Amino acid sequence: MLPLVAYVRRTDWPPHLELIERLRTALPDVELAVLADIAPQRLAEVRVAIVDGPTAEQLATMPALQLAHSTWAGVETVLPIVPAGVAVARMVDPQLADTMAEAVLAWTLYLHRDMPRYASQQRAATWVPRPLVRTSDRRVGIVGLGMLGTRAAERLVANGFTVAGWSRSPKAVSGVECFHGDDGLVALLERSDIIVDLLPQTSDTIGLLDGDAFTAMPAGASLINFGRGATVDDDALLAALDRRHLDHAVLDVFIVEPLPPEHRYWAHPHVTVLPHISGPTSPDTAAVIAAANVRRFLADGTLPADAIVDPSRGY
Ligand code: NAP
Secondary structure: OOOEEEEEOOOOOOOOHHHHHHHHHHOOOOEEEEHHHOOHHHHHHOOEEEEOOOOHHHHOOOOOOOEEEEOOOOOOOOHHHOOOOOEEEOOOOHHHHHHHHHHHHHHHHHHHOOHHHHHHHHHOOOOOOOOOOOHHHOEEEEEOOOHHHHHHHHHHHHOOOEEEEEEOOOOOEOOEEEEEHHHHHHHHHHOOOEEEEOOOOOOOOOOOEOHHHHHHOOOOEEEEEOOOHHHEOHHHHHHHHHOOOEEEEEEOOOOOOOOOOOOHHHHOOOEEEOOOOOOOOOHHHHHHHHHHHHHHHHHHOOOOHHHEOOOOOOO
């Protein structure tokens, strides 16, 4: 009999049919079933669930569950709801890293070439050329130099930017000045014209980019947040933009998503709002990676080191 693996996604979200189909193709050696389609008497067979935005109630229905494998890189919504003793794996997909690196490059160029300002000048029929800044003179700082941050840093270096990054542990990335620790964060902020946030949401990173952080950034600097909304103190960011210490913010992630219609970000002249599109999961590549990890876990209970989430760190 094939092992039964559950696919779990909250039922009030649209089903992710392409991903389910890709997972079935990539896992011919297991019986992959959507949780709602598993007969109650068979739920005790499920040792592994592939989770794509689950609820605590859904996870609690599988008494023998050992692994919740996320289809997302960020697992801050899964960690607090997995039953005790259940391991969590995250999506580590080179395609996702490339997609995110492309988004980081695109929106860094948007800020680098003053596109928000020229768009606003056009609305006012104003002709004011600004001096050109070379990419080599534009200092980009990435907070969160992990899988996505490292690939983004490399893409920026390849395009001529002067790049630094910050992580919890020391790192070495070719062509990138690497900082770590609390002092390292201040040093990174002070030398960056554009900060790219690619941090996970953990108890240590919530509100990390606060008023002090924005004050440490040079006057006229900008922020791109592609990590998680809660890592930014929204009031402090709005205050820094309003007093024109910061020039512009490109925000793809928010504490509440979709961003509520009354939120000040929507109409702010110095904010670009994106609907969480910088790094979507690619069903074809994610399915192959999740399938390999699930197959390995079912065979010997192990996972690739970079896919294992450490609950004590929160990422
Ligand atoms: P990752 O490989 O785990 O990298 C996280 C990085 O953040 C690591 O460099 C880590 O440092 C650093 N970090 C974590 N906590 C820190 C702290 N307290 N102080 C300093 N550095 C800290 O994760 P990833 O795969 O790159 O993904 C990053 C995040 O991107 C995800 O968690 C998710 O929230 C977000 N994301 C967003 C989208 C989107 O569409 N907007 C898509 C995918 C992912 P160490 O290297 O020292 O551990």
